[in-house]
Amino acid sequence: MKGPYSGLWFLLTVGFAIFFVASAFGGIKLGEIELETTQMYAELTKSHEPVAPVVQEITTESVEVESVVVEEPRYIIDTTPQRILFVGDSMLESLSPRVAAYAKHNGHKLHTVIWYGSTTKAWGTCEKLAGYIAKYNPTFIIVSLGGNEMFVRDIKTRHLEPLKRILEQIGDIPYQWIAPPNWKPDTGINELLAENIPANRLFVSKDLTLARASDKIHPTRVAAYGWFDLIVEWMAENQDYRIKLDKPEVQTSKPDTLEAMAPPQ
């Protein structure tokens, strides 16, 4: 190509080639800094073949029925890429970057929806969750709620119906509920959650010792990363629907989408 364009075209081509090659190899370091790369190579080489779910029976328990031993699976591992919907209150501020790192590392899509100051009552008396489920069509849901209702009186009766409504909206989609990390004894939120959410889907955080931010309420970001690591370890042992959550090399990442809502009125 002659004329005024040759220099620029050649420059753009070389530049493009540099970033393409970098994206193919990845992990390039400049001193202590790891250089970020584009997704060019990954996007051009990604497979379109449908991935069959790998369902692994890890353990079984024996149940005797009329002298016949039936092997009943207690849980499964689904290694396919998931669409994870992560909803909850302001605790997501610090949890989401860590969840995003796990999601990215394991090939999942993560959609985070933070509703500041929200409660089970707020989520359970509206159709927002159903709306987000319709919008993102998640294959796995993580809920972190309860931090804003530590001191609600009669919570076990007043917030029971909203909690049930949340679970109805989740329906058959596998989920993980992260109970609040108490900074003071609560008036029953943890009991309410424990009574209504299967034990293999509820991570109880109330007895954890977490470094807190200056508000003495929210865990510090670093503490929150450790908190989620514990949750992942717990899920690997207890969840009844286990998705691929290998520990990422990077500490944080960004969700694929992030939506934030102002506190409920």
Added chain:
Amino acid sequence: MTLSTLWANILEKLAYDPQSPMIFSSGTFWALFLLFMPIYALLKRSRMKMVLYVVAFSLYFYYKSSGIFFLLIIATSIIDYLLSLLLAKREKEWQRKLCVLLSVCISLGVLGYFKYANFIMASWADIVGSNFQPLDIILPVGISFYTFQSISYIVDVYRRRIEPTDSWLEYIFFLSFFPALVAGPIVRADHFLPQIKANRVPERSEVWMGFWLILLGIIKKALLADYIAQYNDIVFTTPETYTGFENLMAMFGYTMQIYCDFSGYSDMAIGIALIMGFTLPQNFNLPYKSQNVTEFWRRWHISLSSWLRDYLYIPLGGNRKGKVRTYLNNFITMLIGGLWHGASWKFVAWGGFHGVALITHKASQPLLSRIPDTRIVKFVSWLVTICFVIFTMAIFRVNVLGDLWVMLENIFTNFHLDYLPVFVDVRLTWCIFMLVLIVSHAVPDGWWQRLGERFAEWPWIVKLIIFVVVVQLVLQFRSEDVAPFIYFQF
């Protein structure tokens, strides 16, 4: 990886995806532009082939951004072109006016339906107290920009400032020219149509100047604006949970973000056009240097403000019908200018504030002209102007107008300068980026242009290194988190 996989992925990238519209800072655009350039250079020798090729690429660009709505711009262009031909052949004034009226009504009707139908119906429902279910209307990208271009074309033909284009292809070239299609600058027919006819091959220095503008645009949009936005978004989402100092920083940050975002995109558009041998009008000229709001509008979104002046303010009577009418015309122009930005009362309010400010500035001219133009006066003028601009930009950004009062209340009742050192410590990169922007505004007018001219003369390898560094910086900062809560870092 098989060839079929590669091919399937390429096809997927080339197809319309509503989640990732084509923008200049995307890798897909640059890959396509790499393919576009050599063919463009080859076809540039023949004007007709060049026009055909660019129209095809522009329509594809629009398809990638708005899907099936690329048919809308084709339909608009056919109607406008036929009406302009009809208009040019008519001698009777009422027939000519009818052609203009018809064209403008169709253009504004389409814009009104897509952009304002829900807003108007929701406002009406509010007034009469009824329920309203929003219609499922998708706003085609860039419709506000090309609608104004089509109006300027038909009006200019009516005013006999230009002749109708020789062919429909030339007209759709003007209307759909991809560098300016989705976010301006708003191109005027009298400025652009002669360039199509001239089909000028750019000088090598112009090509590099265009590349320089693209680099500036990438830095502004993909590096600075996108990074600064992370903090601003957090505060603007729940301003009541932040201190006055943090709210003020978010307002200040958003003022810089919107400038970088919009002017960065304009720079890229102007740069790409320049590479292709076309000059687009300057859209921003260091607006935050302005010492009054009138000057601000001469430096901010220049292609829109000049369009509003020529096709709205002056036809309304401009300053020819006395002081009161001048002020009223100013106010109406700014209200409509505000509404052009979006279908929401906050944009109307934004326009209204600017209208009042322009009127106040005009009305106080006799008084202001008596004040000596000392450095202190200049500084105070700048300070008042920038505070007003920061305030009005916040109107632009808040989710609901009530949030603006929350922010102001926090700033005036919960402001502690003690936050400054902590803020700088926690958000050092954010502060550095803001400082870079302030310094970039402090340089004399024309400095960036001169730097661009020098850049054009630098060795090829230096330019390559700068390009790679800029793109790598974008990649590095794209993945870096901004701490959402300042007290997390204490």
